[in-house]
Amino acid sequence: MITSIMKQSKSIIKTVITATFWLAVWQLISMAVGLDILVPSPITTLLALFDMAKTGGFYLAVLYSLFRIIVGFALGVIFGVLGAVLSVRFSIFKMLTSPILRLIRAVPVASFIILALVWIKSNNLPIFICFLMVLPIIWDNVESGISSADKKLIEMGKVYGLADNEILSKIKIPLIMPSFISALMTSLGFAWKSGIAAEVICKPLNSLGGMLQDSKVYLETPRVFALTAVVALLSLLLETLIKRGIRRFTYDKFE
Amino acid sequence: MINLNNVSFSYGDKKILENFNLKVEAGERICLFGESGKGKTTVLRLILGLEIPNSGNAVIEGKASVVFQENRLLPFETVLGNIRTVKGDEEKARKLLEKFGLSDYAEKYPRSLSGGMKRRVAIIRALCSDFDFLILDEPFAGLDKENIELAAQIINEYSKDKAIILVTHSEWEASLLGAKIVNI
Numbered sequence: 001m002i003t004s005i006m007k008q009s010k011s012i013i014k015t016v017i018t019a020t021f022w023l024a025v026w027q028l029i030s031m032a033v034g035l036d037i038l039v040p041s042p043i044t045t046l047l048a049l050f051d052m053a054k055t056g057g058f059y060l061a062v063l064y065s066l067f068r069i070i071v072g073f074a075l076g077v078i079f080g081v082l083g084a085v086l087s088v089r090f091s092i093f094k095m096l097t098s099p100i101l102r103l104i105r106a107v108p109v110a111s112f113i114i115l116a117l118v119w120i121k122s123n124n125l126p127i128f129i130c131f132l133m134v135l136p137i138i139w140d141n142v143e144s145g146i147s148s149a150d151k152k153l154i155e156m157g158k159v160y161g162l163a164d165n166e167i168l169s170k171i172k173i174p175l176i177m178p179s180f181i182s183a184l185m186t187s188l189g190f191a192w193k194s195g196i197a198a199e200v201i202c203k204p205l206n207s208l209g210g211m212l213q214d215s216k217v218y219l220e221t222p223r224v225f226a227l228t229a230v231v232a233l234l235s236l237l238l239e240t241l242i243k244r245g246i247r248r249f250t251y252d253k254f255e
Numbered sequence: 256m257i258n259l260n261n262v263s264f265s266y267g268d269k270k271i272l273e274n275f276n277l278k279v280e281a282g283e284r285i286c287l288f289g290e291s292g293k294g295k296t297t298v299l300r301l302i303l304g305l306e307i308p309n310s311g312n313a314v315i316e317g318k319a320s321v322v323f324q325e326n327r328l329l330p331f332e333t334v335l336g337n338i339r340t341v342k343g344d345e346e347k348a349r350k351l352l353e354k355f356g357l358s359d360y361a362e363k364y365p366r367s368l369s370g371g372m373k374r375r376v377a378i379i380r381a382l383c384s385d386f387d388f389l390i391l392d393e394p395f396a397g398l399d400k401e402n403i404e405l406a407a408q409i410i411n412e413y414s415k416d417k418a419i420i421l422v423t424h425s426e427w428e429a430s431l432l433g434a435k436i437v438n439i
Contacts, residue, residue: 156327159303159319160341160384170340174331 040222045229048222057206064206065126066234069195072130073188079131080138080187081180087139088146101136109133109194113201122202126209129198134187141183145176181246185239192235256281256388256418257302262311264297271297274311277437279388281317284419286429289439295422296324298439299390302420317387317418322394324422326377328365334376335361343383347413351379354409370397378406388418395428407431 023042030041040048052058087094104112112132116125149172157167199209208227215223257279264272271294279285287295300306301313303321328337334357338348352358355375365373374397381389389410395403410419410432421434429436 152323152325152327153329155305156321156323157341159305159321161318162341171329174329177331 037219037221040225044222045225048220049226049229052211052223052226058211060206061208061211062230062234064204065195065199065208065231066238068124068126068199068204068207069130069191070238072127072195073134073191075127075131076134076187076191077138077184080135080183081142083135083139084142084146087143101139104132104136109197110201113198117202123204125202126195126198126204126207130191130195133190133194137187137190138180138183141179141186142176145179146172149175184242184246188239188242189235192231192238196231256283256316257420258314259298259301259308260312260314262301262308262313264294264301264306264308272301272308275439279418279420281387281418282416284421284432284434285437286421286423286432286434287439288423288426288429288436293439295439296392299392299420299422303390318385319388319390320381320384320386321390322377322381322392324392324396326365326373328373328376328380330365333362333364334368337365337376338380338383341380341384343380344385345383348379348383351382351409351413355379355405371399371402374398375402375406378410382410382413386414386417388420389414391419391421391423391432393423394421395423395425403428404431 026039026042030036030039030044033039036044083097087097109129109132113125113129116128120128153171153175154167157171162170196209196212199207200213201209203210203213208231212224212227215221215227257277259275259277262272262275262277263270264275275294275298277285277298287298289295297306299321301308302315303319304315329340332340334352335345335348339345349358349361352361355378357372357375357379360368360372360376365376368376374395378394381391391410394410395406398406407428408431419432419434421429421432423429426436
């Protein structure tokens with residue numbers, strides 16, 4: 001108990017020292033440049049954040065951006081898992097879909113955003129872009145997780161008379177969980193980056209990306225910094241929530 | 256109960272078994288004995304239905320329980336969880352863990368067990384399920400003499416009147432289980 005508290009305190013102290021160090025570096029760079037329009041100081045950025053936080057539009061933008069990214073991410077996860085399972089099960093499906101996956105991986109996200117703008121309403125475009133970025137990551141990881149799942153353990157289940165659905169739920173799914181979770185974490189980061197990039201380009205109503213673009217156009221650099229910080233914090237928050245939600249499925253407890 | 260009739264089996268071009276015959280009656284105990292690569296484990300896999308013979312037929316009646324050559328414990332389940340997963344008798348498992356001196360490890364994950372402990376858990380799992388015949392593929396690998404004797408004694412106690420098909424390189428281990436040597 002005492003050791004655990006000491007470990008926690010040490011970790012907090014380390015985080016505070018690291019944060020203070022980088023804030024100081026930021027402050028020094030800002031002082032050296034001497035122009036808020038180029039590099040605003042941490043205080044100016046914080047003030048810009050407080051300023052934005054006074055308006056209802058900011059909260060609406062946060063909510064809508066969060067919603068778009070979560071929906072796109074969830075769709076990417078669902079279809080990624082489905083695609084992976086079908087690919088393992090049916091080689092013809094794998095053969096037909098692999099060029100599409102390669103294409104998604106190879107084409108720059110900005111090209112997709114510009115192309116999709118022609119077909120999709122700007123409000124829904126970030127959802128589509130998030131989906132597109134998350135899909136191949138989940139698909140690849142889950143597919144390789146299923147393919148590399150320890151066949152000997154599956155054999156053991158068969159010999160002990162477990163039904164196919166029991167082998168799936170009691171052996172296969174827990175075995176692929178680590179690769180699925182690592183894919184979730186990686187793709188969540190991509191979802192945020194691509195989702196906000198899509199918002200910046202297509203400027204949907206009530207969006208953090210749209211606010212970022214406006215701030216850039218009006219040379220409100222402190223707001224750009226503040227909005228970037230908000231995006232990073234929301235991404236971290238979502239990552240932490242997902243990590244907590246799936247902790248019981250991870251290998252942490254026995255590794 | 257187990258009848259392999261003129262069974263031939265090959266992995267690709269490599270012939271493993273040719274016109275192999277084996278008959279094991281209920282309660283009978285045999286030990287497949289022979290050099291490595293002669294197909295002992297393949298015979299066990301044929302009995303377990305994990306391989307299909309290229310020719311001949313395999314008639315297997317009854318339910319199998321098995322100690323594989325590897326422990327094959329689920330890394331994400333505790334010792335008892337591993338037994339529960341294969342629908343093993345939990346009460347029996349607790350008794351056996353006590354007999355093997357592993358009671359304190361019931362809720363531990365395989366990662367925290369030594370090689371010998373994992374082997375004993377694999378034996379316990381096999382004994383806790385409902386079976387008509389027991390397949391033991393080098394079941395005592397990694398155990399010291401004392402633990403081999405203990406494990407053999409426990410296997411004998413918990414598989415009375417059940418058939419045993421054992422694979423080992425040690426005649427002494429076969430004798431501990433009262434298994435008749437069948438050269439392969």
